[in-house]
Amino acid sequence: MAITSNVTPAPAPLKQTLASAYIDFTSGANDWAQQYLPDLMEQEAEIFGDRTISGFLSMIGAEEAMTSDQVIWSEQGRLHLSYAAAYDHTGGAAEQLVTVSADADGQSLSGSKHGVRKGDMVLIASSTATYTGYVDSTPGDLTFTVDWYKTGPAADIAACKVLVFGSEYAKGQVGRTGANKPGFKSYSNNPIIIKDKYEISGSDASQIGWVEVSGEEGQTGYLWYLKAEGDTRARFTDYLEMTMVEAQTATSDLTDYQSSTAVLGGTQGLFEAITTRGNESTGITGVNAATDLAEFDLILAEFDKNGAIEENMMFLNRSTSLAIDDMLASMNSYGAGGTSYGVFDNDSDMALNLGFSGFRRGSYDFYKSDWKYLNDQSTRGLINDINTVGAIRGVFVPAGVSSVYDQTLGRNLKRPFLHVRYRASQTDDRRLKTWVTGSVGAITSDLDAMEVNYLSERCLVVQGANNFMLLN
Numbered sequence: 001m002a003i004t005s006n007v008t009p010a011p012a013p014l015k016q017t018l019a020s021a022y023i024d025f026t027s028g029a030n031d032w033a034q035q036y037l038p039d040l041m042e043q044e045a046e047i048f049g050d051r052t053i054s055g056f057l058s059m060i061g062a063e064e065a066m067t068s069d070q071v072i073w074s075e076q077g078r079l080h081l082s083y084a085a086a087y088d089h090t091g092g093a094a095e096q097l098v099t100v101s102a103d104a105d106g107q108s109l110s111g112s113k114h115g116v117r118k119g120d121m122v123l124i125a126s127s128t129a130t131y132t133g134y135v136d137s138t139p140g141d142l143t144f145t146v147d148w149y150k151t152g153p154a155a156d157i158a159a160c161k162v163l164v165f166g167s168e169y170a171k172g173q174v175g176r177t178g179a180n181k182p183g184f185k186s187y188s189n190n191p192i193i194i195k196d197k198y199e200i201s202g203s204d205a206s207q208i209g210w211v212e213v214s215g216e217e218g219q220t221g222y223l224w225y226l227k228a229e230g231d232t233r234a235r236f237t238d239y240l241e242m243t244m245v246e247a248q249t250a251t252s253d254l255t256d257y258q259s260s261t262a263v264l265g266g267t268q269g270l271f272e273a274i275t276t277r278g279n280e281s282t283g284i285t286g287v288n289a290a291t292d293l294a295e296f297d298l299i300l301a302e303f304d305k306n307g308a309i310e311e312n313m314m315f316l317n318r319s320t321s322l323a324i325d326d327m328l329a330s331m332n333s334y335g336a337g338g339t340s341y342g343v344f345d346n347d348s349d350m351a352l353n354l355g356f357s358g359f360r361r362g363s364y365d366f367y368k369s370d371w372k373y374l375n376d377q378s379t380r381g382l383i384n385d386i387n388t389v390g391a392i393r394g395v396f397v398p399a400g401v402s403s404v405y406d407q408t409l410g411r412n413l414k415r416p417f418l419h420v421r422y423r424a425s426q427t428d429d430r431r432l433k434t435w436v437t438g439s440v441g442a443i444t445s446d447l448d449a450m451e452v453n454y455l456s457e458r459c460l461v462v463q464g465a466n467n468f469m470l471l472n
Helices: 056-060 224-246 270-277 293-304 318-330 380-386
Strands: 062-066 071-076 082-088 096-103 120-125 130-140 143-148 157-167 184-189 192-201 249-255 263-266 311-316 358-361 364-370 394-398 401-406 411-416 418-423 433-438 449-462 469-471
Touching (some): 056 224, 056 418, 071 449, 096 157, 192 224, 224 270, 270 469, 293 469, 311 318
Parallel strands (some): 062 418, 311 364
Antiparallel strands (some): 071 184, 071 401, 120 130, 120 157, 130 143, 249 263, 311 394, 358 364, 394 469, 418 449
C-alpha cells in the first residue's frame, strides 16, 4: 500500500521508501503523487453477457409501414353454425323452445340474431345425452322451436350446445326462406409514440476516459459518452419490443404529463391480445405447468377447436423449458439412468445432449426456444420472481401466415400472425428515428451539450389470436 504522510515531502539521497519522499494522494493537501501507480485493467468487464432482450418479434414476425392513426383488420368467422343455448321442455309438447345465448367462441348474441333457419337439422347436446331435431319455426331473434326425430329430453336443460348439420325438405316444396351472410370479426389497434433521449455536456464529450468500453450496439473505444449513448440506444431498442409485448389499452383516457388536454389511450400488446382473444393455460382444466404429455394433449385439444395450425413456436422461461426437456427424456425407455438423454447413441467421448429443440405430438410440431425476456432479472424475470401465481412462463405462437382483409388497402393479404405496424410516409419514417441536437458535433443550437433523440411510433397486430396460448 502507499506510504502516506501529511508532512511536506523531502528528497532523499537514496532510492528508499521513506514516508517523507512521497506525497499523499488522498489527504487533500499535496495530492500530486502516489507511491505506486495503479495497475489499470483497461477493458470494461462484461459481467452480464448480452444485456439486450430484443429479437423475439423479429424472429417470428414482420414490420410494415402504415400512414394512419389506426390499423383495422378483419378475420374470418367460423364456417359452421353452433351455439350455446338453453332448452325449455314445455310440458312434453311436440315442439320445444330453444333459446341461444352465445356463439361457439363464447361471444354473446345479445342484440343480434342466430343463424338457425326453418328446415334445419340440429344436434342438441346436454352433459349426459345428444338429441337430433328438426327446426319447425324461429319465433324470435334468439329462439327456435324443434321437433325430435326420435325421443327428446324429458326435462329442461339449463345449458346445452346446438349444432346445425344439414336440412330436410319434403318433395315439391320451395327452397329456403332466408339466407345467412358470412360472418367476420373486425379488430383494430392504435400506434403509440415511444421516445427517449441521451444527453452529455460539451466538456464531458471532450474528456478521454481510461477504460476501454464496448457494447451491444457496436460502440468501442475510450470515450465514455460513446458507451453511454450506445447503451441508451440498446435500451430504447429493447423498449420498442417490450412495449409491443406488455402494453395495454386504457379503459379510461389518461392525460399526458405535459398537457392536460393530450389524451393517451395505450395500445394492445401481445399479452393483452392473447388474454382477450386467445387462450390461457389457466383456462384449461387439467393444465398446470404443461410439462407432461397429458397436459399437452389438453392443449392440443384446445388448438383443435381453433385454427389447428400445424407448426408452433414455444418461447419459454428456463424452468418450463427444462421441465419439457425432462418430460421428453422420460419418454425414452432407456433413459432411467440418464445415459441416453436427447442423443440416443452417446459414447464415453461424446458430450451428452440433455436438451430438446422440438417434438411432434399428434399432428402438431412444436419448436422450443428460451425467451430471455422471461428469465432476465432486469425484465420479466424480476416480475415473475415476486408474482409466481400470475407469472408468465411462456407463449405458444403459430408459425406461418394468415389471410386477412386489410380495410386500409382494400384487399386480402397474407401476413404473419404477428407483425408490427409503424407510421411512415415519403416525408417521415417513424420506424426508428434518431437525430442529434446541440453544439457538440453538428451545431444545431447554442446548447453546450449533445442531445441524441430517439423516437418510434408503432403498434402490434396479433392476427388469429385464437391460435396463440399464454402459459401462466
